[in-house]
Amino acid sequence: MKLSIEARHGATTRFESHRFVCAQLDGQLRVLRDRCRHRGGPISLGAWNLERGCVVCPWHELTNSTRDLLKQELPSTREGDRLLFDFEPPAVDLGVSGPG
């Protein structure tokens, strides 16, 4: 799946239920999954420290370090004012087996 996102720190996009954020990290704009390492909170809404390259998630206030964030990176290429990236959504488990 070819996707794109505005090449600007803090820009977001989504595909189905999957969220992505563009972040200035380690000297360049990167595409990251918009999810905290802890419980998947929206790091795009967190408190970013661009100097240190980290973000505090708004859900439980856990810090995602540069190292944590790079694990969430999707390789991208720049085309004009956008970053292009590939994303293959995982197989969907609808949980239709229910509580039983």
Place this chain on the structure above:
Amino acid sequence: MTLPPEALTPAWALIQDAPTYRTVDALVLRSAFARPIELPREGFAAVAAPLSRATLFTQRSLVLNQLLFNAYEQSNLYLPRRAFAAEDTAAFEAYYRPELVAALSWLKPTLEASAFGWLEASLSAPPRTGEAFRAQCLELLDGYEAVPSQLPARVRAAKDPKAAARAFLIQLAPDFLSEASQMARSMPGNFGPLHSELTKIFIDEFGYGVWDQKHSTLFERCMASVGLSSEVNAYYRWYLPSSLLMTSYFYWVTTAKHRWFDYLGALYWIEAVVPHFNRQFSALLKERFGADTDTRYFDEHVGIDLHHRRMVLDRLITPALATYGDAIVPALHRGLQMARALGDLAEHDYLEQLAFGDGLSPRPAPAHPGAATTLRPGQVLGPRVVDATQVLHVQRGVLDVQVGDGVSHPVPQGHEVTVPQGRLVGAQAGADGAVFTLGPVAAS
């Protein structure tokens, strides 16, 4: 101020006639929409007279607490796991019938005043300032965590620790099988930044929209893994008055919006104490039921509630104090102390019931005078709380006397057992039926 008794009479009459509350011939329920209550024919005023510590563990209290629990639960949606059978449809529609919902809602303020008024009146005076309240929160928590809970030790020491552990899970079920349904009631509206802070906790409770992560799902799986039914309120008839009271308290303070600051105090305490207790209880379940026991419910709370208690204190209570000042301290204090007191009462009730089961020992005895009850083969005596210590004597057949699901003792003809004051007891007749008396000790 409560509604005048005569204003409540029509609602009470409707409830007494409702099929939803009729007694059923089963100790474990197969439908979430059957809510049997041994409704007395007397007027509502007698049922709903204010409770006290002395009357909490009585049959009237059980009825009152079942009514109140159902009044809140009618706002919870439950769906069967499979397609509706004809009888399911009828029960489903009867349970959510608007007139019945309205009738219980009409009785609710009186039930709430009766259930909680006495306990609120017994609480200590609040601290004077928000700062002192915060310090008290941390001090109480330190004290709580300084010693292990006695409950796991009592479960281990029980005659049948597995049955004792299951019995405890059953007492958690009225709350945990629909976990955070109370919190959900606190969400509508717009109450500023506090609203968003509370939402952060709520989304954890509901598992981020992922069924496998929802806390109620984790509890269902825990119940199933120790051999219990995970159907909603299957064990409704075995819920002790104090378990219902505790569950209802959180419905009360989230439904009655002017109790919002009470809720914050209560929420702090509940979130705060969970990690310490759950760590111990998770270990107990694995120790008794094996390493494969699904303890994720308890393990999840060991971790996430360390966040939640910080979030409640630092992101809800502290900002609320900054905005609304010391005027809210009495409500915060009341909520925290109510949650503590209700937790203590529920633990006491459970441990007394455990002791009753462990001490149940049929002994030969002559028949007692008094009216005997006859049960058909397999027929049940619905669980009830005895208001004074009683003797249950079997005149004919065998009666399986039960103190909870899976905790029973067959009492043969010519034998009796003692049921201590305040304890919940039910029974089921053996294959040949049974005739028995249940009467005061003095009559023996």
